[in-house]
Amino acid sequence: MLNKVLLLLVILFSHTSFAFTFSIVKDPDLGVMKNFKASQLCAVAENTQHYLNTYAEDTFAVKVGHVFEDKISLQQVKDTLTFICDTYRDDVRAKRQSRLHNIEFLKQHFTFYRWMPDVKTAKAIAQKSNNEVKSRLLNNIPNDQIFLTKYYTKTLSASPVKTAEFNQALYALPYDEKGLSLEQADENKALTRFKYTRQEVIAGALLKNNLAKPLVWISEESLHDVLLQGTGVLTVNNEIRYFNVHRNNGIAYDYSIGKREQARYWYFAEVPSIMGYGKTLASKIAVKPHVTFAGNVKELGLGKLFLVSFIQEGEQVSRMGVLADQGGAFDNNLFQLDLLVDSYKGWEDYHQANKTMPDYAQAWLLIRK
Template identity: 30%
Template sequence: MGFRWMSTTGFLSGLLLVLGCQAATVLPGTLKTPGKVPPFAPRSLYTTIDEFGQPQFQVDGRKLFRDRPLPPHRISTVPIKLLQVLRSTRQYFQDFSETDPITQREGILGIQGVTLPQVLDTLDFMIATLTEDISRKRPIRLQDPAFINQHFRVIQWLPHNPRNPNQTEELRLTNYAVFTHRGSHTPTQTYNTALYALPPRVSNQPEDRFYQQLTKQQVLAGIFEPGGALHGRVQPLAYLTRAAFEDALMQGTILVEFTDGSRAFFNVDRNNGLPFVKGVSPYEQQRYWYFRQVAAIKGYGSTIENKINIEPEVTFAGDVWNIGLGRVVVIEDRRGKPPQLRLGVIADTGGAFAPNLYQLDFLAGIFRDRPTYQAVARQLPNYVRAYILIKKPVKSRNQ
């Protein structure tokens, strides 16, 4: 696992400028993929972007995907949870299509002819199918690979990993979790590291970005605590152990059980604008996240107020900038016989995905302790084949 969480507000203005495939420096090396690949042509180039909308590198989009039917094995999913996440994701597209450029990005799948209306049609069809099957208490058709192959274009996603050119067939699958930790409403000798909330945004007024001038280490040194230079500028939400605090930063959401018997979810809200530096210990990072109390586990969203409600076992975090938000994915675990298929949706993102064309992060569950989580995580594959599902158009009777 890695740090997944990042700001989704600071990049919006820059992202408006790079909704297409602009030129950038081409990454050295070529992508190795099995099978016959059409001749290289400039129009197949796709320019990846980071969380701030800045061009990163170019890839030949035709080499990362190929049409291929699902193998004939039953698909695992949790229908009720999947339906909830699909509905929440679809609602996000409806409510924020004019304010969040992510909802307008076709991403690299556009080179494969995938359009935004097709993505939305896929979500709508899956929601309608699941709703009908669940309400009528009949077998879930989305778990039948024959039904999927009949009604969906199945596109195998081949990884592009600049650091591992030998990764040509299977995506890296990591996993994340929500942990339950003990905490206190006030600082104690044991619970001495705070989760802080920034002041609420005020409509039609510029935001005071004082927090972007502070590093994680300055905050942890006590700048917001009594006697600190900025005491009173933020609200302490909970006091945790340092290990629990780092878990909250790592996973993005935490369930705190307070010493007085109350409990609450907290989710990342805004950060200080500093990048997460790969290879640096989490304890030494300069990026710092502020939190907000929430009613459920939250995934992607341009602000804390509009984040998608997500559920374990059916949610993937991925590269929403380049692969795309709301893309429905089937992963294939080929370790055993027969292979195992699992259905979910990309409804979350994080620091490891800006950009990242070779990895997904699976939301494994809510756990009371790390050993319980690790026991579940050990059962999950490290590498999987991945397939993106796009609803086929309905043929007219004359076709």
């Protein structure tokens, strides 16, 4: 691989807790492009570009990203997303196979920035973790591959009323926050939302004092899963309904502990589909499986087009996706992307569908030439 790499540009960003590099690669070795639909990639690209164009005031996400300052522009990011959909639609009109699956086409039209991960921070987190599997995975991140995790929405059974089995609620925002913008609410730490940990809510603090409306009832195990994944695909009286995280209690996600021990708690809202990033509920980006990445939006900037490549069942496979989602696990994390894979009933279904995907992958940022 080294003889194929031409380091025309090195972007080096240093911080007390991490260091990483992005470098232009002239002729990346990609294998075959597969396991994603160009139509869905276009949909997520278009939805994300709409956010970039509409919510410029969201400076947390709508920016080129600290990683790429003075190297690429936000307009180039937007142009890249536009090119994805232009190419897809041209191919549909021409009734030909999508050129987004053609490696030579990609090399001709995109500049590839190879991502070398922040292994130092990953190892520091591994030392603190009490989860043996997580520690092993973090310690084993190669110097030239990112940690590629997979996330999914759970298809769960739920009840409109509390029962012995479905005894935990997804709660709407507490009543004392009704009508407040996120900025207004975040200035008032005396609000109900900031008072209780996950464990206190599970123990009944909100229900006992009638502080928030239960939207739907699920099991405790399902609650932990939905809080971790951010979205619940719930069957309620034979109807599929979607619930998405809305605002949290202000407690940071602790990467070193398991899901049941997390004190962070999210309040929910019902939404029309699976949703990704958005500063407000109304602005959240509708996302699609297999073409959506969650990652460090704060540092990388929303809307980046990433390509990941790995060996799967003896074949080198590559696929593309848009950074259109985030999560607490990505704070101070520049060693990982999380691929939205699909909706499953549980771990066994998820594992069966994704067991041949590796834990690490080569990764590139793609920018339209």
